[in-house]
Structure formats: structure tokens, C-alpha cells
Amino acid sequence: MPYVSFLRYAALASHAYLPTYTTTDRGDPLTGLKILGTGSYVPENSVTNKMFECIVDTSDEWISSRTGIKARCISDGETDLFMARTAAESAIKCAKVKKSEIGVIICATITNEYITPSLSCLLQRDLALKEEALVFDINAACSGFVYALNLAYSLLRSSSGKYALIVGSEVLSKIVDFSDRDTCVLFGDGAGAVVVKLCRNAPFLFNAGAKGDDNLLYCPGIIRKKSPFSKTDHEQAPPFLHMDGSEVFRFAVDSIKKSVTAVLDKARLKPEDIDHFVLHQANARIINMAAKRLGAPPDKFFMNIYKRGNTSAASIPIALDELNKSGKLKKGEKIILAGFGAGLTYGAVYFSW
Numbered sequence: 521m522p523y524v525s526f527l528r529y530a531a532l533a534s535h536a537y538l539p540t541y542t543t544t545d546r547g548d549p550l551t552g553l554k555i556l557g558t559g560s561y562v563p564e565n566s567v568t569n570k571m572f573e574c575i576v577d578t579s580d581e582w583i584s585s586r587t588g589i590k591a592r593c594i595s596d597g598e599t600d601l602f603m604a605r606t607a608a609e610s611a612i613k614c615a616k617v618k619k620s621e622i623g624v625i626i627c628a629t630i631t632n633e634y635i636t637p638s639l640s641c642l643l644q645r646d647l648a649l650k651e652e653a654l655v656f657d658i659n660a661a662c663s664g665f666v667y668a669l670n671l672a673y674s675l676l677r678s679s680s681g682k683y684a685l686i687v688g689s690e691v692l693s694k695i696v697d698f699s700d701r702d703t704c705v706l707f708g709d710g711a712g713a714v715v716v717k718l719c720r721n722a723p724f725l726f727n728a729g730a731k732g733d734d735n736l737l738y739c740p741g742i743i744r745k746k747s748p749f750s751k752t753d754h755e756q757a758p759p760f761l762h763m764d765g766s767e768v769f770r771f772a773v774d775s776i777k778k779s780v781t782a783v784l785d786k787a788r789l790k791p792e793d794i795d796h797f798v799l800h801q802a803n804a805r806i807i808n809m810a811a812k813r814l815g816a817p818p819d820k821f822f823m824n825i826y827k828r829g830n831t832s833a834a835s836i837p838i839a840l841d842e843l844n845k846s847g848k849l850k851k852g853e854k855i856i857l858a859g860f861g862a863g864l865t866y867g868a869v870y871f872s873w
């Protein structure tokens with residue numbers, strides 16, 4: 521037996537009591553991840569499609585039929601931090617864990633008030649979470665929450681705490697051009713959070729990727745000021761979201777199919793074995809088309825886009841919290857989450873409730 525294979529065999533034998541479904545691509549037996557609690561917050565200010573008819577050339581009929589959106593919540597002063605804090609407090613309460621045992625805090629956001637400090641650091645301060653923790657934000661746009669789940673899965677192994685707090689929080693209305701009908705009707709604000717821990721009797725499988733692109737979906741960053749040392753003025757577009765909708769639509773359906781199929785294959789499961797699919801809520805037609813391409817029953821795909829719109833990194837944890845609080849999640853049920861968006865990024869995770 522070659523030396524490497526022998527080592528793997530020894531490792532497998534020593535973990536014989538572990539469930540066989542928690543393996544990485546390398547075949548190492550590993551512990552999975554469990555979601556212990558969920559929380560969310562959306563602004564009270566619900567803006568209907570009809571209200572958009574007064575500001576751009578659009579109609580309730582166009583928005584509903586092309587996207588499934590009827591309304592979205594738009595911040596009336598609520599900040600990313602306020603929403604993140606409210607969602608996180610609710611998730612911690614739901615998880616019934618000690619705040620002092622949270623060792624990883626990750627916020628997925630593209631709309632934090634500050635370039636620095638991170639939203640996660642401000643959350644750590646406001647929630648009085650412990651100092652000895654890994655505390656940082658990630659920018660993977662609408663895939664941010666699934667990317668963050670996988671990061672937490674890796675980081676908890678070396679963390680000083682038992683639990684990770686993962687939040688997606690977005691005030692997209694800050695970066696939406698309300699005179700651009702192509703984008704302004706699509707997005708909403710909100711935050712969702714989960715508390716997770718490593719767990720021996722839980723599966724956790726992940727697939728993700730990126731196709732770097734700044735043409736199809738992007739938002740320019742800080743306006744660059746001319747420095748005292750530069751000779752030329754640099755023109756820069758205002759910080760608004762731009763999207764080539766139909767190209768991103770195609771990317772979305774393809775990437776969901778790719779990443780969900782990859783985690784199903786790793787888990788040796790079929791689409792019909794899954795109890796709930798919670799996809800990024802960007803367009804009801806994307807979700808329906810993905811269900812069709814996967815050959816999975818559409819009624820297993822949770823949807824709240826009709827009242828939330830697209831809340832980017834917040835959309836999956838908000839959806840998960842609403843599904844959880846509706847009482848429809850049963851212990852042991854199999855769940856797949858899948859995100860896709862700017863970057864371009866995509867990713868899916870499989871775990872059990």
C-alpha cells in the first residue's frame with residue numbers, strides 16, 4: 521500500500537465512527553456544520569411596484585411578470601449595522617448559545633457604511649462579543665452568505681470559540697440609481713443571520729466558483745480624488761449598480777445547475793432527495809428555470825422574492841429565517857442553499873437541519 525494511501529486508510533479507520541457522508545473532495549472524514557439559530561430584519565418601509573410607476577417608466581405588470589417581485593423593503597434610515605445587529609441578536613437568541621463562545625464573526629456585505637472598520641467589527645462591539653475572535657467582512661455579493669458558511673466551516677477548526685455568527689446585511693438602496701428602470705425595481709434592503717457550529721453528526725458539502733468580470737454586474741467604488749501629485753484628472757462613474765440583466769440571468773441558471781449538481785454528486789444524492797432548496801432571491805423565473813433544469817419539484821424551492829426583492833448577500837439568510845420561523849423545517853431534513861451574483865461568483869452548500 522503506498523504511503524499516502526496508508527495514511528488515508530489510518531485516518532479513515534480512526535474516524536470509523538464518523539458518518540460517511542461528511543467527506544471533502546480529498547476523501548478525509550470530517551465533521552459537518554449545523555445551523556443552530558436564524559434571525560432576520562427587513563425595514564418596515566415596504567415599497568410596492570405601483571409606487572415605482574411614479575418614478576420610472578415601468579408597470580406593476582412588467583415587474584411582476586418578469587421578476588415575481590410585488591414589493592421590496594427599503595431602508596428609511598436603518599443602517600447595515602442596525603439591521604445586522606437586529607438579525608444577529610435574533611439568531612443568537614434562537615440558537616440559545618452563550619455570546620462568549622462565538623469565535624468567528626463574518627458579515628457578507630457590499631454596502632457597509634465604512635470602508636474600514638468592517639461591519640463585523642462594529643457588530644462585535646455592539647453585541648459585546650468576545651475580543652478573541654476572527655472578525656471580518658467578505659465581498660462575494662449575492663454569493664456572500666454561502667461563501668461565508670464555508671469560511672466558517674474551515675475557521676471554526678482553529679477558532680477559540682465554539683460558534684460562528686454569519687450575517688448578510690445590505691442597504692442596496694444606497695447604490696441603486698432610482699432613475700434607472702433596468703435595476704431600481706429589483707433590489708431591496710435587509711439582513712439575515714445564522715449561528716453555526718461544527719457537528720459530528722451533520723453533513724456539510726460545498727461547491728463554489730468565480731468568473732471574474734466587471735462588465736455584466738458591477739458597482740464602481742470610491743470616487744477617486746485627484747492627489748496633489750497626479751497630473752491628470754481621473755473620471756469615475758457614480759457608485760451605482762449596473763447590470764446586463766439577460767446575460768446575468770443566463771449565468772445564474774447555469775451556475776445554480778452547476779453548483780447544486782456538484783454538491784448533490786458529492787453527497788451522492790438526487791434532487792428529489794432534497795427537502796428544501798433555498799436559492800438567492802433574484803428573480804422567480806430564475807428559480808423556476810433552475811428547478812426545471814435540475815429536475816426538482818418547484819414546490820421545494822422557497823420563495824419570498826414577491827415581498828423582499830433582491831437583497832443580495834442578505835437574501836438567503838432572510839429566506840432561511842422565514843422558512844425556519846414558519847415551522848416548515850423539520851429535524852434531519854436535507855437542505856441546499858445556492859447563491860450567484862456579482863464577481864461573478866456562485867456557490868452552493870448542502871447540510872441537514
Ligand code: UT7
Binds near residue numbers: 832860
Ligand atoms: O442578484 C444578482 C443577480 N441578478 C440576477 O440574477 C438578475 C438576472 N436578470 C434578471 O432577473 C432579468 O434579466 C431582468 C429582470 C433584469 C430583466 O428581465 P428580462 O426578461 O431579461 O428583460 P430584458 O432585460 O430582456 O428587457 C426587456 C425589455 C427592454 O426593453 P426593449 O429593449 O425590449 O424595448 C427593457 O428596456 O424590458 C425593458 N425594461 C423594463 N420595462 C419596464 C427593463 N426594465 C424595465 C422595467 N419596466 N422596470
